[in-house]
Amino acid sequence: MEEKRPLILIVDDVALNRTLLSDVLCDKYDILEAKNGNEALLLLRERTSEISLVLLDMVMPKKDGMEVLTIMNKNGWINEIPVIMISVENSHSLIEGAYSLGVTDFIGRPFDEMILLNRVSNTIRLYAKQKHLSDLVLSQIYEKTRNNSMMVTMLSHIVEFRNGESGMHVLHINTITEMLLHELLHRSKKYKINKDDIGIISTASSMHDIGKITIPDEILNKPGKLTPEEFNIMKGHSLNGSLMLNSVPFGKDEPLMKYAYEICRWHHERYDGRGYPDGLKGDDIPIAAQIVSIADVYDALTSERCYKKAFTHEKALEMIHNNECGVFNPLLLDCLDAIADKLVASLQTFDWNKQADKDFFYIADTMIKDQKHPIYNQAFRQFINERKKSNFFESMLNDIIFEYTYSPSIVKFSSSAAKKLNLPKTIIEDDKKDTSNIDNDNWQKIKEALLQQSPSKNDTVQINMELTIDGNKVPCKAVFLQIWNKTQNEAPVLTSVYGHIEVLNK
């Protein structure tokens, strides 16, 4: 495959100077020209990840070279795009100023063509290498962190499944814990936790019941009331969970391990000191355990269990406040009240994709803030922002929108789309089977439409169909943007579709 030519941005107010540089460089490079600082900044903002090098003049009208450098520093561009300053300037202090603002090199006028070419190619090569390495590290950290939180979730699901529960409990606890933590941090600085701990404690909360794998099936899944002996065995799960974690030979100093230990061991303590296993009282109970404890009780009350029916949100809050299911820190009860309304909505609309996104943003945020290894990867930042943007627009739209990938066959509908079409938000189909396991007329029609291809291989396709929305058959117009994967030697392959469906008014 032919290698893409690096793109160089030439910034100089004098047309003659730009021509001179671009004549020298155009054999090997693609050239962008800007005739002042403002134009340069506009191009830098729009094409940050494409530009390989900036050749910057110092003295210009409408933002000079130093101003451009200052803004490149502010936006972090200077860390990713090398700048070579070219100027007839020979003031020592100005040149020093340029270096201190991060220019890679300074070339005086008149310049020698050969030297210019070599400095340009060396600088680009060096930065490309560095960028490749930082991308590599970035993707590895990302994968690792993602896999870690996935492993924790999987582990906790195994425990839940044995319990005959759907696995939603763990996810609910996650969400409630996170919301309570945000509220607590907002209200009080009393506890030694900060914003970065929120993600770790939420992840650790997934493990609160791992000790239950030591409890025999007959007791764990007994439909009726437990005898005092059985209840004593059941109570052993908190201590057992913490002992299991303690026997893990590594990670003792990791915050995740520390919080998981606290949560496992003390999520059945009571604020009045009458809980188990240690009878800790008040703030002797670590705050992470206190929070998970209240989250656990709330979700247990509002869910159906083998021994009870689900209580309503209001009834559950009332029972918690009346100390019917334990005694809690009054500050945390205030936090629970404060998030009560949001909580119902969050738990009802819980979906896996959002959870994955939350993990993703959390990881991304942590990495960007990392003092020792900050991310200089502009493309990565842009990607994060694009994702936030599309999530936002999706949430604001009441339209039917979806994304579809062909292999594997996965469709994701927006919340409002799933509701209107009476379909799950995500449908994954088995490639080998012809028939869909979803028996829904709307899905069959959309699927048929997805099989049609645009003749020009890069266009949108428009298809009219009749769908059932809110129980009524209505004519609709579907517009699909088809994404083709083009490689040099093979025929283009249709990989995915972005779709919008509009209800046509009669």
Add this chain to the structure above:
Amino acid sequence: MTLFELYSSLGESLDEVLGRLRMESRIAKYLGLFLNDPSYNELKEAFAAKDAKTAFRAAHTLKGVAANLGLSKLSASSSELTEDLRPCEFTANSQALLDKVEADYTTAVEGIKQLEQ
């Protein structure tokens, strides 16, 4: 007049420019573009308008362009004017320095105009 004759008549070295820019055709092209470069006129206008900041910038630009084309005399006189104007104020010397730039510029431009097409 050939390129060589032009540089000789201006007391400049074509070899020096060729060493940097490689091709005679390229040098001839830039000399042509130099005739249309607005820096010199901007400099004159800035003096007339008593705008020292713009005058500094124009002198700075002229110095760079001249240096690239191997017009070392014009580059030197522009450089002196640039330094004179760096604080963005006219001094007692400014006018005399501009006169020197004007003389060098006129000589260079007259020569370039006689270059064979």
